[in-house]
Amino acid sequence: YDDCLLFFRLGDFYEMFFDDAKEASRVLEITLTKRDAKKENPIPMCGVPYHSADNYIETLINKGYKVAICEQMEDPKQTKGMVRREVVRIITPGTVMDQNGMDEKKNNYILSFIENEEFGLCYCDVSTGELKVTHFK
16 A cells, blocks of 8 residues: 555554654644654654544645555454554545535546447446446547
8 A cells, every 4th residue: 555645544543654653743733752762763654533533634635645544354352452443445636426525516537447349438427426437449
């Protein structure tokens, strides 16, 4: 997920690390801290509360960033050792489906193109539901 800012779920927060943390802290104007601050190479990190993450994600999307959401797939209280986590969603300016995250005065298009013996083209304005499909030789 090199082209995304990774929101990594840790309890009640989404944390970002390394370059993602540096970029997110700058864009979101949140505090950049360090993990293992007393070690020789501390890890840059920042975080946002889980319950208000949508607002931060919306800000990033509106500024053209992609966000990958990595969730805890197990209850940490029920798990011994590492908690299994998976990226469950990638949010981009073209995939925002929540009306709260969309500018009502702008269209939000997604496009698909296929080339075989024929060409196919499909686009959808996800803000209005308008869908157009065509094919040609």
